Amino acid sequence: MIPSRRRFWLLALLATLWAIAIIGCDRLPQSSSPPLRIAFNLWPGYFPMVLAQERGYFAEQGVEVELSLVGGTIMSDFREGRYDGLAMTIGNAITTAPEQPIRIVMALDDSMGADAVVASPEIEAIAALQGQSVGATLGGFGELFLEQMLESVGLSREDVTFVESDPSEVPEELGDRLIQAGHTWEPHVSRAVEQGNRILFTSAETPGLITDVVFFNEAVISDRPDDVRAFVQACFQAIETWQEDISGGTDLIAEALDLEVDDISLDGIRLLTLADNQQRFDPRDESSLYQNAQLYTDFFLRTDAIMAPVDLDQLMDDSFLDLT
Secondary structure, three states, X not given: OOOOOOHHHHHHOHHHOOOOEEEOHHHOOOXXXXXXXXXXXXXXXXXXXXXXXHOOHHHHHOOOEEEEEOOXXXXXHXXXXXXXXXXXXXXXXXXXXXXXXXXXXXXXXXEOOOEEEEEOOOOOOHHHHOOOEEEEOOOOHHHHHHHHHHHOOOOOHHHOEEEEOOHHHHHHHHHOOOOOXXXXXXXXXXXXXXXXXXXXXXXXXXXXXXXEEEEEEHHHHXXXXXXXXXXXXXXXXXXXXXXXXXXXXXXXXXXXXOXXXXXXXXXXXXXXXXXXXXXXXXXXXXXXXXXXXXXXXXHHHHOOOOOOOOOHHHHEOHHHHOOO
């Protein structure tokens, strides 16, 4: 299982969290169907869902949605049936699919620089990592991210020593010389740079590799397609209005999640519109989810995280992108 890539938010803002937060219950419409139960954790790319709740877009579309803010138990909770869908990385979807039938219905955001490999000052280029120790959460997308970085200069994983590192601890591990480079994200990238380290590589150079998606249990897709379509449409509406009014949208999200406005930033994050999604779900497009999902599938097969290939045609469901 891939550890949640958003743990730093949970640690840094622990005082503001509740174990399971039900957001916007007082705005839910009356419905004969139970609410769609969607879980997420604290990553700004997921916040369009919160904005859709706060601005009443779910209600306008006629769907009742229960958003739950969850920590490290999010994947186990989903497997136990506590949620109908999750907002998580595409890598999480790949490791979940062999265990239970799911469908990806939309992509929410791309990391476009928010993830980075930072290195100690003497490492001036990626090639200088040969023979050095590099840190990442092994078995997760960070390890694949490092592989992609090495391959960009003709190196392979055999040319370095991979070390298990919590991304939040990379700045300290660089300072203690336990590693010479490591994968992390903000605010830890800035902390590392302030300590004299340098940025070697960012997710801006691996477009689509670190993409967050929404996936639902296949039974929910079959039983409640209209509700899923309404959910998707409301999320795209929230993405559009947040992009049009960053300040106003951020204020509403901060209030709903009991966060400081400054704790919510889209720097290095690209929210994905309906048009973006139509490209991502096209197997022929260079930015297609299929290409990067295949990278994850191959990676997880090599690392024994999954035992058989994932049927990507079965996993991807673009039927909810036709909103006419």
